[in-house]
Amino acid sequence: MDFILTPEQEAIRTAIAKVCAAFNLEYWLQKDRAGGFPHDFHAALARDGWLGIAMPVEYGGAGLGIVEAALMMQTITASGAGMSGASAVHMNIFSLNPVVVFGTDAQKKRWLPALIAGRDRACFGVTEPDTGLDTTHLKTRAVRDGDAYVVSGRKIWTSTAQVANKILLLTRTTPIEQSGKPTQGLTLFYTDLDRKAVEVREIEKMGRSAVDSNLLFIDNLRVPAADRVGEEGRGFEYILHGFNPERILVAAEAVGLGRAALARAAEYAKTRIVFGRPIGRNQAIQHPLARCWMELEAANLMVFRAASLYDAGKPCGAEANAAKYLAGEAGYRACEAAVMAHGGMGYAKEYHVERFLREALIPRITPVSPELILCFVAEKVLGLPKSY
Ligand SMILES: Cc1cc2nc3c(=O)[nH]c(=O)nc-3n(C[C@H](O)[C@H](O)[C@H](O)COP(=O)(O)OP(=O)(O)OC[C@H]3O[C@@H](n4cnc5c(N)ncnc54)[C@H](O)[C@@H]3O)c2cc1C
Structure with missing residues (x-):
């Protein structure tokens, strides 16, 4: 049993603390007062390759584990950046894990390098206003139409959707009553957040003003079938x-x-x-x-x-x-x-x-x-x- 960080892990902590030191408490206080995404902080971490800490090496990541990713995120909050700093990059670090594990090689080549480089920003659309923690009962529908799906529904609390150009989106493709179990019939997509079909409305909230959370109204969003992650019906x-x-x-x-x-x-x-x-x-x-x-x-x-x-x-x-x-x-x-x-x-x-x-x-x-x-x-x- 070993509770001691390796020299490499210590080095990660030191390096992240150094990046964070350029963004002092006054910077975060100002962000908290005035809002506005911390683009420069996000860019500083992307520039040094940190956004790909837990992404596979073959797609431009560092291929490290969740231990190292956790150390990185902990160092960010401990620096005084708090959740404003952590949430600005959190989605990049591990939330695309379903794509890494279940996506095709072509999809990973298409999506991961841009995310690691900080060119793409992803948000996570799971929670819904009328469903809450009972995720399998979510109501956003995706209906197959030729080589695409047409998605309509509502998501709530979707963080960073004001600045994101991509969304990891959980939908229902088979009505729950026709699915063997509630956990079946849900389908996952990683696709463009097309603002022509998605209205993004910011929620006024208690803290973390720098990182927005939103209500999403999705109205006939056309999602190419090529943007489906894994098999239809297995998204949950x-x-x-x-x-x-x-x-x-x-x-x-x-x-x-x-x-x-x-x-x-x-x-x-x-x-x-x-x-x-x-x-x-x-x-x-x-x-x-x-x-x-x-x-x-x-x-x-x-x-x-x-x-x-x-x-x-x-x-x-x-x-x-x-x-x-x-x-x-x-x-x-x-x-x-x-x-x-x-x-x-x-x-x-x-x-x-x-x-x-x-x-x-x-x-x-x-x-x-x-x-x-x-x-x-x-x-x-x-x-x-x-x-x-
Ligand atoms: C700042 C912020 C950022 C977020 N970002 C995202 C995001 O990026 N993407 C995303 O998809 N979601 C996001 N969320 C949503 C978040 O994950 C949910 O708010 C959270 O999971 C709780 O769900 P809910 O709000 O629907 O609560 P509800 O399901 O409505 O539950 C309300 C309360 O009832 C309790 N409760 C319900 N059922 C039971 C039961 N059977 N037994 C005991 N207690 C019960 C719950 O514990 C909770 O306290 C964010 C939320 C916040 C506040």
Whole structure:
């Protein structure tokens, strides 16, 4: 059992931290205030080849594992870029995993190099307004028409759709009542986000203003059959394949965000003098921060255990879900404790921790809620009846 990073992994962390250092807390505060996609940050990571960290070497990627990708994403959030930085590149890193695993060689040649180089931006269209976490009941329909499919429906929360030119889109091709199981009859596409057929409406939201989330109205979008990933009807299976790495990456991001908040809180506690001494000399300030450190580090062990299992090709569903749950909760608590340790200044934007707290809700809620993870563990690990 080895809990130590290799020199190569340490080097990845150092290199990513160096890229992030050019985008300081003021940069992200300004993005949080004014919105606007962090194009220069995205370009800086693309320029050094980082967007292809977990993509196959034959298509221009670095061919590394989810352990390295998780380290990269954690370093981004921990730098103070938070979820604004991580979400700007998250989709590039692993969300196209279904294409990597189930796409044809021709499709991968067509799609992956442009994504790795940062020329293409992809968004992820799964969640729907009337379906929620019950993904197999999604209503967006794709109907075959010659050498294409015609897609209509609605997606919600689709992040980066304001700047994306591509979409990974999950649709239903066979009505649910004609499918053997609800998980069948869904079909996955990776295609152009053609704004003539898709209206993209931004959702006003609590945090992470730099990275938009949207409501998509899809009206007779023509998708070439050549843009279908894998076989018709098996899209849910393909999406499931990417679920574990997705949860691991989000968990790693949550730990990084919590660490960023904690570091700021500890620094403030050392320098803020009240009643003639630093507030950090009081146990009431020390203990919550110390507890948060332990929770974050424990969650982090689960993150890298899940990542190592995934990279070794072993089952990791329970660990990936547990990591997402533990890191989401620990990250949120660390950000909350950091705000409280700052007292009134915790509520002021210039101290950054209120931004972290708002962003910490994202890895708690997405890509799956804590409640559904508890349901999953109860069923799959403890053998209790399925409750949802
Ligand atoms: C900032 C942000 C970015 C996002 N980006 C994307 C994106 O790029 N692409 C994308 O496809 N989606 C995206 N999402 C969507 C996100 O994955 C979903 O919001 C999330 O999965 C929860 O789904 P829902 O909102 O439909 O909740 P619902 O399914 O409506 O659930 C609401 C609440 O009820 C609880 N609940 C429901 N059923 C049960 C049950 N049986 N037992 C216990 N509790 C239950 C849930 O846990 C949750 O707390 C994003 C969301 C946010 C907030």
